[in-house]
Amino acid sequence: MNKPRVIKNYEKLDEEVLQQIKLKYPEGFVDSLVRFTDVDGRLNSALPFETEEKYYLIRMTKSEALIIIDDDDDYDDDGNLLDEAREEYKDRLDEDEDDNIVAADIDPDELIDEETEIDQDED
Secondary structure (H helix, E strand, C coil), X not given: CCCCEEEEEXXXXXXXXXXXXXXXXXXXXXXXXXXXXXXXCCEEEEEEEECCCCEEEEECCHHHXXXXXXXXXXXXXXXXXXXXXXXXXXXXXXXXXXXCCECCCCCHHHCEEHHHCCCHHHC
């Protein structure tokens, strides 16, 4: 089965995916950002992330990544996920069937920009 490959903005992700991302990147996102060229030839940066259903590139710059962590109450002043948040999200995800989180290795040419509402699931 081929997974849809999508580009999406962080603020448009659903809560379950956000929790999975926090568990995958408990020390913040800045050091994990990758650069890619979109279909229009523009250079972008994003956070790679994979779920059982999709490959994501979550659009964000380094400064946005720092702001996201700084504004999130689940992270401490040093940008590390709080133990309480980590345990809560692990418990929630353990209850779900979709708790398999792996690092993403994504070819940008195979991505779908969900902001343009292209759906690859119909293939």
